Amino acid sequence: MSSNQAQHRAREILVRYCKRLPKIELHAHLNGSIRDSTLLELAQEHDQRGTISSYPNVREIILKEDRSLQECFKLFDVIHVLTTDHSFITRITKEVIEDFAAENVVYLELRTTPKSNVLTGMTKRSYVEAVLAGITKANLVLCENHQLHAHGIQVRLLLSIDRRETTDQAIETVKLALEMKSHGVVGIDLSGNPVTGNWKTFLPALTYARQCGLPVTLHCGEVHNPDEVEEMLAFHPDRLGHACVLQESQWERLHNLRIPVEVCFTSNLRTGCVKSICDHHFAWLYKTHYPLVICTDDRGVFSTNLSSEYAIAATSFDLSEHDLFELAKNATRFIFAEEPLKRHLDRIFAGVEPNYR
Ligand SMILES: [Zn+2]
Incomplete structure (x- = not known):
């Protein structure tokens, strides 16, 4: 076997292992995880109705590869226009859960920004209800295919505050989360x-969430903004998303705070938050036994999946299969769901551990 063939074979074995591994996904945006085929289908429907005329190049926006950070937000703007219908929200939620379940994700924390739209009669509450209906539908379908998904998938929801929102809108989202x-x-x-936006706008809502016992995760350090990073660390959220662009003193501070970090390799590289995989802070976090969890961020937008992100960790940082298993297993410590569910997930990992040594 040539060295190329051997490499190819080793890669295949690794990818199969990563897919088989039970996994925990804690940083996945609903709108960023939609299948391209579903988005194209919907864009066509909107095109026929003439409701997407402000985006004449919608196909190109949906199918573009290697998006920059700003191009990602252009796609999110399109998705925002397309997702105005309750039945569509239910459909994409169901499909996203099926896609995660198909690669052995046993616990998924899906996040989404509740939207309102006067024209379609959508309120923030009815939007969340449509998402919850999607979770119920996915559970029904997956139960019917029990053999394919032996461990099942547990899904919980995080409500996102968008940085374009006002303080009142952010508080409304927290109140809705409490009600739901x-x-x-x-x-x-x-x-x-x-x-976009200023940290201080959201602080009252985030503080209110904390006072009411709702855990908080923050997208932090995606761009150079040392003052904001400083204030976010001072707030001490329950988890941090990305945490890529920090100053030297802030890395030290983070290290002492031990706030779990949601690491998303493909997303960070595509959006330029980190220059190369060699520069990724995962290396330092992992070496120092820092609490972290590997996630996808937007599996649709970045054409990735959680198994691939684990494979990237293995090949880029020389991790063994057992190291990957430990990473997946340890992620149960950082979930926001209730204790009994944590114990259920621990039992899943304990049960399969002999097969992954
Ligand atoms: Zn994100």
């Missing part, structure tokens, strides 16, 4: 275009 707690909403996220 018994339906599977387990936390709050701050996300959106990192060059």
